Amino acid sequence: MTAIHAQPQARVKPSAVREVLDVLTLALLPVPLIVTVVPHAFAGGGTRRWFGGRGENRRAEAQAAKDAAAASFYELDTAQRGLRISIETITAVDSSPGARRAESDFAALGRRIDEVSHRYISAVDAHDLDRDDLEPSTATRARSELEKAKDELDRIKSELDRFEQGLAPLLDKAENQLARLAPAVERAKQTLLSASNALDAARAAGLRADDLAARLATLGPELTKLNEGAGRHGVAETLQRAERVQRDAESIRTEAEGLPERAQEIDRRLVSLRTRAQALANRAGSVEPVLSELRRRFTAACWQDLQQVPDQAAASVRQAEEKLREAGSAREEQRWADATALLGTVRALLNSTDEAVSAAGDRLRRLDDVAQxxxxxxxxxxxxxxxxxxxxxxxxxxxxxxxxxxxxxxxxxxxxxxxxxxxxxxxxxxxxxxxxxxxxxxxxxxxxxxxxxxxxxxxxxxxxxxxxxxxxx
Structure with a gap:
């Protein structure tokens, strides 16, 4: 006892005293009274009001309708989002009337989806199924409105699905173009690089290739646009640009790689045509003796049409020699197209001269044969x-x-x-x-x-x- 009294006295809070008294009071009450008091004692603090099994069933049915409508809303929203991506894919690639019509039809369908979604959200907001004082009739009405909203959501979802099925050809076409885009751009860039390397090799061989360099320079802005991507310039335009750049760059590469051989071929033709022109000049000198023989032995009708052959042959040979000099100058200046065109002119002149000179000798031979x-x-x-x-x-x-x-x-x-x-x-x-x-x-x-x-x-x-x-x- 002494030890106990030696302990300092602890202060007891009034609230703790009240809690103990409440417990003791409940313990002393008769059992039926406890049953009556307990529900009311725990009804405060936001707990739900109880109104029997039938009311709870209606609340559960309304909640089930709300959950089902929410699931339909989620499915519709997911489908609409996916379909919007498909429409954006189509319109980014395809500008045909069919694609534009699909875009407008989707916009109209989206407005109807917004209307149905608004009615669903309004139905959800109109009824708080977690309220303590939710009446059974209110739960029934909520279930009816939510079921109606779900039916509308399902119907518009079915319509959206049918619309998506009809988009399949347009979407396949657009996706194919998108699948071609990245490889096409990469091929264009690689071909440009190959053309640049071929041009460098030609220059290292002493060939200026100024015209090819100028053509390659014009592709620089096109490469910049390719690097900016389809997001800025559109898929269809970017795809066309990539194919055009690849085609032009490939042409430049081929010509650049063929420049050394082209230069050699022009050199060979210059030598060959100079030799041929000299030979024809010598042959043209033999036409006059042939004409003299024709005049001496045959009537005028047999040789009159050949009278101008010597003069024409000499003039053609002189013209061919002048064109050869021009072609040689073009070759030295590496004007390959001019050199090739001039050599073609020389060849045509020499061919016509060769035919005229040969015609005189052939005429004399044939007339000799038939006369004999x-x-x-x-x-x-x-x-x-x-x-x-x-x-x-x-x-x-x-x-x-x-x-x-x-x-x-x-x-x-x-x-x-x-x-x-x-x-x-x-x-x-x-x-x-x-x-x-x-x-x-x-x-x-x-x-x-x-x-x-x-x-x-x-x-x-x-x-x-x-x-x-x-x-x-």
């Missing part, structure tokens, strides 16, 4: 006529008039040409041109017959009575 023995030319032409006649009669009793008539005319022309050789001063050149014209006509008839029979349009046994006398001459 025209029989070979006659037989050659007559054989062509008879061969065509046999073909025209194959499988027929009489030839087709459209085939027989020109063949009969050919026989008559040949006969007249042969008769003209009996004069004192025969025109052998006219004779040769006539026989050549006859053979040309005959060849045309033969080609027509074979074409008709090859297509099956010719009749096998016609009864036409056209002039067929020529077929047995």
């Amino acid at each position: 023995d025209p029989r070979q030319e006659i037989d050659r032409t007559r054989f062509a006529i008879r061969d065509a006649q046999r073909l025209a009669m194959t499988g027929r009793t009489t030839p087709e008039p459209r085939h027989a008539r020109p063949l009969d005319d050919a026989v008559g022309r040949l006969d007249r040409a042969v008769a003209a050789l009996d004069g004192r001063h025969p025109d052998y050149w006219r004779f040769l041109t006539e026989t050549e014209a006859v053979r040309t006509t005959v060849a045309r008839v033969v080609a027509e017959i074979r074409e008709e029979r090859g297509s099956g349009s010719g009749s096998g046994s016609g009864s036409g009575s056209g002039s067929g006398s020529g077929h047995h001459r």
Whole structure:
């Protein structure tokens, strides 16, 4: 006891005393009274008011409708967000009427979604299902409105799904273009680098390639735009730019790599054409003796058209030599396109001169041959006529008039040409041109017959009575 009293007295808070008294009071009350008091004792502090199992069921049903509507709202919102990305993908790539129509249709659908979503949010805000004093009728009304909102959300979601299905072709096309974009830009950059390297190699070989350098410089701004990306310039435009840059850079690269060989080829052609021009100048000098021989032995009709050949040949050779000097200067200045064009002009001049100079010698040779023995030319032409006649009669009793008539005319022309050789001063050149014209006509008839029979349009046994006398001459 002494020890106990020696302890200092502890102060007891009044609140603690009250708590103990409350507990003791409850303990002393009869059991039925405790049951009655306890609910009211714990009803304060935000706890829910109880109104029986039926009311709680209605609250639960309303909460379930709210949860279901929220799930539908979330699905619709997720689908709309995904579809908006698809629309943005399409419009970034495609500017066709179909893409623009899809964009406007999606905007209209979005406005309807906003209306349905607003009604859903209003229904949620209108009813606090966690209120202590929530009435059963209010819970029932909340469930009805939330179920209606869910149905509207589901219907517009179904419509959104159908709209998305219809976008599939446009979206596939847009995604394919997007898939091509990055590789196309990378190829363009790599080709530009290759072109620059090829140009550097050409310059290291002593070739200036100023025109190629200027073309490459024009691609610099295009490369800048490629680096800025499709976000600034659009997918379609960037893709087109990348393909254009790659194509132009590839052309520059090819030409730059081919410059050494091109220079060598121009050098070879310069040497070759100079040699040919000198040879033609020498040959042109031989035309005059040939003309003298023609004048001495044959009538004027046989050589008059060749009178200007010596002067024309000499002038053409001089012009070719002047163009060769210009081509040489262009080569030294590395104006490759000019050098190539000038060499083409030289070649054309020398070809025409060669033909004219050769024509004089060929004329004399042919006239010599026919003057000594025209029989070979006659037989050659007559054989062509008879061969065509046999073909025209194959499988027929009489030839087709459209085939027989020109063949009969050919026989008559040949006969007249042969008769003209009996004069004192025969025109052998006219004779040769006539026989050549006859053979040309005959060849045309033969080609027509074979074409008709090859297509099956010719009749096998016609009864036409056209002039067929020529077929047995």
